Amino acid sequence: xxxxxxxxxxxxxxxxxxxxxxxxxxxxxxxxxxxxxxxxxxxxxxxxxxxxxxxxxxxxxxxxxxxxxxxxxxxxxxxxxxxxxxxxxxxxxxxxxxxxxxxxxxxxxxxxxxxxxxxxxxxxxxxxxxxxxxxxxxxxxxxxxxxxxxxxxxxxxxxxxxxxxxxxxxxxxxxxxxxxxxxxxxxxxxxxxxxxxxxxxxxxxxxxxxxxxxxxxxxxxxxxxxxxxxxxxxxxxxxxxxxxxxxxxxxxxxxxxxxxxxxxxxxxxxxxxxxxxxxxxxxxxxxxxxxxxxxxxxxxxxxx
Amino acid sequence: xxxxxxxxxxxxxxxxxxxxxxxxxxxxxxxxxxxxxxxxxxxxxxxxxxxxxxxxxxxxxxxxxxxxxxxxxxxxxxxxxxxxxxxxxxxxxxxxxxxxxxxxxxxxxxxxxxxxxxxxxxxxxxxxxxxxxxxxxxxxxxxxxxxxxxxxxxxxxxxxxxxxxxxxxxxxxxxxxxxxxxxxxxxxxxxxxxxxxxxxxxxxxxxxxxxxxxxxxxxxxxxxxxxxxxxxx
Numbered sequence: 001x002x003x004x005x006x007x008x009x010x011x012x013x014x015x016x017x018x019x020x021x022x023x024x025x026x027x028x029x030x031x032x033x034x035x036x037x038x039x040x041x042x043x044x045x046x047x048x049x050x051x052x053x054x055x056x057x058x059x060x061x062x063x064x065x066x067x068x069x070x071x072x073x074x075x076x077x078x079x080x081x082x083x084x085x086x087x088x089x090x091x092x093x094x095x096x097x098x099x100x101x102x103x104x105x106x107x108x109x110x111x112x113x114x115x116x117x118x119x120x121x122x123x124x125x126x127x128x129x130x131x132x133x134x135x136x137x138x139x140x141x142x143x144x145x146x147x148x149x150x151x152x153x154x155x156x157x158x159x160x161x162x163x164x165x166x167x168x169x170x171x172x173x174x175x176x177x178x179x180x181x182x183x184x185x186x187x188x189x190x191x192x193x194x195x196x197x198x199x200x201x202x203x204x205x206x207x208x209x210x211x212x213x214x215x216x217x218x219x220x221x222x223x224x225x226x227x228x229x230x231x232x233x234x235x236x237x238x239x240x241x242x243x244x245x246x247x248x249x250x251x252x253x254x255x256x257x258x259x260x261x262x263x264x265x266x267x268x269x270x271x272x273x274x275x276x277x278x279x280x281x282x283x284x285x286x287x288x289x290x291x292x293x294x295x296x297x298x299x300x301x302x303x304x
Numbered sequence: 305x306x307x308x309x310x311x312x313x314x315x316x317x318x319x320x321x322x323x324x325x326x327x328x329x330x331x332x333x334x335x336x337x338x339x340x341x342x343x344x345x346x347x348x349x350x351x352x353x354x355x356x357x358x359x360x361x362x363x364x365x366x367x368x369x370x371x372x373x374x375x376x377x378x379x380x381x382x383x384x385x386x387x388x389x390x391x392x393x394x395x396x397x398x399x400x401x402x403x404x405x406x407x408x409x410x411x412x413x414x415x416x417x418x419x420x421x422x423x424x425x426x427x428x429x430x431x432x433x434x435x436x437x438x439x440x441x442x443x444x445x446x447x448x449x450x451x452x453x454x455x456x457x458x459x460x461x462x463x464x465x466x467x468x469x470x471x472x473x474x475x476x477x478x479x480x481x482x483x484x485x486x487x488x489x490x491x492x493x494x495x496x497x498x499x500x501x502x503x504x505x506x507x508x509x510x511x512x513x514x515x516x517x518x519x520x521x522x523x524x525x526x527x528x529x530x531x532x533x534x535x536x537x
Binding site: 003004005008011015019204205207208209210211212213214215216218 | 375376378379380381382383384385387389392393394395396397398402403405406407408409410412413414415418454
């Protein structure tokens with residue numbers, strides 16, 4: 001692209017913004033709101049596995065040993081349960097493993113674990129029942145028997161909670177996908193409408209370009225660039241808004257919850273890429289959708 | 305250069321234009337096509353540009369049918385042409401310079417050359433000092449000259465103009481005529497569509513074709529000369 005052509009395209013874009021600054025500002029704000037919504041959805045999708053850890057769903061029941069139980073006591077409890085024919089599998093989760101899981105879940109706040117100390121952590125045994133013992137009554141009877149074992153602090157229904165969690169996760173996932181889809185569709189339609197407004201406002205320009213034989217890409221490019229620029233501004237502002245929201249929640253909420261709103265650079269990069277990608281994609285789709293109206297304006301004859 | 309073969313175009317029973325007329329325009333030729341209002345001059349321009357399809361016949365530009373080539377090729381063809389349409393478009397928000405420079409920019413010319421050519425062209429059409437004025441702030445005659453300047457700036461292979469002198473004062477007409485002469489000397493093929501004859505337009509040397517009785521009729525000179533009645537010219 002020659003320098004003059006680039007200057008011409010840039011001039012067309014700037015002139016268009018200068019002609020309707022308020023309309024462009026409103027469009028950027030609308031882009032920001034849409035992308036903010038999409039950013040929040042992406043953020044929720046990032047955090048859902050931390051709020052509902054997948055490992056909770058793996059066992060039918062979780063037998064928590066008393067805090068501070070020694071490795072010997074952990075081993076003894078495991079050996080005792082191994083003898084039960086009603087159980088199909090037993091997995092011991094040592095305090096070290098619990099520490100590791102918490103560390104992973106807390107993310108940047110894992111430093112708080114060092115203050116807690118290993119003694120406060122509980123080792124557990126994740127057990128799965130034989131199929132014939134998965135009915136409610138027989139399962140409750142088994143769990144009641146487990147509670148009577150020495151060194152056992154609590155027995156929780158793993159599978160029941162797991163099913164619920166799975167279902168919650170499933171519905172959350174579906175809800176997030178639907179919301180994201182609806183927002184992308186809305187944003188694309190808005191892009192389309194916005195470009196139609198721009199086209200009708202640039203009618204004479206388009207006709208001039210057509211008369212002098214400007215290629216299609218040159219006629220469309222400034223519209224595409226305008227869309228992308230508005231999307232990029234919107235994405236930057238939406239990222240800033242997400243940072244602001246997260247910061248205010250992080251400083252106001254108690255620690256375990258506050259940890260959820262801390263994002264590392266990788267997550268910011270991912271979120272930024274998702275938002276920029278969506279704004280680029282919807283802008284391109286919008287320009288593609290307006291090809292017909294643009295051609296109609298261009299070839300509209302005024303010679304008679 | 306341009307061949308209109310067995311051209312036919314009708315707008316219902318009451319308006320039947322051309323009726324299989326044929327017109328050949330040679331390379332480097334200056335041609336004035338004149339006719340009454342409603343005789344089909346503007347329609348002919350639209351057909352030559354490929355905007356409108358004829359109901360019969362074909363238009364060949366350098367032996368290629370302009371209505372059968374792709375949109376991309378038609379764009380490329382328009383880049384080789386300079387077109388002044390009646391009430392043709394001017395980008396009102398752009399400056400005079402931007403409007404006139406567009407064909408050169410599309411041709412990928414250097415900045416200094418674009419500037420030099422545009423300023424020279426504006427000066428020759430009496431628009432000196434208006435280069436950085438928004439076209440929306442110009443009067444009708446100035447806008448017309450901007451359009452003519454834009455169509456002629458890149459020394460087009462074919463210059464097509466529909467009523468180019470409409471709304472121009474005598475001195476402005478003289479300037480435009482000089483521009484046409486310069487184009488002709490430069491080798492451009494010029495086709496002017498007008499209600500006036502070549503003499504009235506001040507283009508006495510140009511070939512004259514009238515649109516009368518739905519046909520192209522070769523005129524000899526002046527409006528009083530009777531037609532030779534040829535259906536094909």
